[in-house]
Structures are given as structure tokens and as C-alpha cells.
Amino acid sequence: MGHTIKTKASAIKYFTFAFLILVVLTIFYVKYHNPVNIEKTCKSAHPLLVNNFRSCSLVEDVLSTLKENGYKPVILESSKYLGGIFREEFNTDIFEITNYQIQGEKNTGTTRFKFINGRLVSIMHFPKESDFLFELYPQSKSEDVSVKHLSDFQGKKYMIWSNNHLEDYISWWIRRFS
Numbered sequence: 265m266g267h268t269i270k271t272k273a274s275a276i277k278y279f280t281f282a283f284l285i286l287v288v289l290t291i292f293y294v295k296y297h298n299p300v301n302i303e304k305t306c307k308s309a310h311p312l313l314v315n316n317f318r319s320c321s322l323v324e325d326v327l328s329t330l331k332e333n334g335y336k337p338v339i340l341e342s343s344k345y346l347g348g349i350f351r352e353e354f355n356t357d358i359f360e361i362t363n364y365q366i367q368g369e370k371n372t373g374t375t376r377f378k379f380i381n382g383r384l385v386s387i388m389h390f391p392k393e394s395d396f397l398f399e400l401y402p403q404s405k406s407e408d409v410s411v412k413h414l415s416d417f418q419g420k421k422y423m424i425w426s427n428n429h430l431e432d433y434i435s436w437w438i439r440r441f442s
Contacts (some may be wrong), residue, residue, distance in 0.1 A: 274295060279411070286288060305429045311389050311408040314401070315367050317377075319409070319427035321384040333362045340376060354437050355381050364389070368400045380434060386426035394421040401425075411439055 306320035313319050330337050337359040345354040355377040364375035366389055367372060373391040379382060391397045393411075401423060404411045410431075412424050 282287070302383055302430065302433060305427075305433075306383055307333075309408055309429075311406075311427060313384070313427070314389075315387075315424035317384060317387060319384050319386075319430065323379050323382050323384075324383055326379075328357065329357075330361065330377075337361050337366060338379070340379065351436060352441070353381060354441070355379075355383075366397060366401075369397050372390040380430060381429065384427075385434070386424055388424045389423055390420060390422040397423060 292435075310318040310320045317329075327337055338361075339357065340360040341356065341358040343356050359377045361375050361377075363372040366370045366375075369391060372391040375388055376388040378386045378388065389397070397412050398421075401411055403413050403419065406430070407420070408428055410424075410426050410428055412426075414424060415421050
């Protein structure tokens, strides 16, 4: 009888220990699990944003196309956060072009091209006259792409075309690592 009690007590200790390890691993997974893999996302889909630019396009390809069309992109922001054992790499580059024209628009405006880890995430356009462009490109949201009409802190209206999956990655990275 005493041997049976010791065996049960020993088994309970092992199950408790195994359960605690499982809980720790689950917490670790939930905290650091990456819901969006940029490379995997960009291999499967390259949704069209605007002006024949597709999200997930490489920085070099976008800049080359812009320069071929006579635009002179200037770097507005660049930051690099190196990855580590528990931290994903996170590099941002934002290029700005003044006097950029969106297809169908009569006027030009300032446009920003945002890249994460070398992939095009979004195009933000500040038109000189927003009403016409807002009618031409109404707000919408699909599984892959969002088109939004917004205003900045000064009340200046702008539009943004963005890849929802890559925006999810940005939000996840900020929540986990900053």
C-alpha cells in the first residue's frame, strides 16, 4: 500500500512538472509567435496598391521604376533594428516624392513609399485637391489591401494604400519588441 502511494505521488510530481513546462512553452510561443512571415506573405501574393505598384515589391525595383519615370525619391526615414534570438529584424525605409501624380488624378501631390525589411508596405499620397481623388479611389478593405482616407494632425487630407498582412506584421512587431 505504501509503495502505491509513493508511485502515485511520484507520478503526480512528473505530470505537474510536465504541465508547468508545457505552460511555460505556451506562454513563450504566444508572446513571440510571429503571426505574419513577410517572406511567406510576399511569395504568395503581391496585391496591387496604386500606379501599378504592387506591395511586397523590393526597394530597388520601386526606386528604379520611379527614377525611370523622372521622379527623384528622397529618403525621409530609415531605421534598422537587428534581429536576435528572440527578436525579429525590423528595418523601415520611407521615401518621399514631391509633385507625384496618381493615375487618374489631375494634380500632383507629395507621396511616401513605406518599406519594411525591404518590401513595399504602403503608398501614402497627400493630394493638392483631395475631393476628386477620394471619389476616384473610395475607401475600401479587402483581405489583402486597404484604401483609407485620413487627415494628419494639421487636418491635411491624404490617402493610403496598404497591404493588410504587412501592416499586421508591423503592429505585431511593435507590440512584442518595442
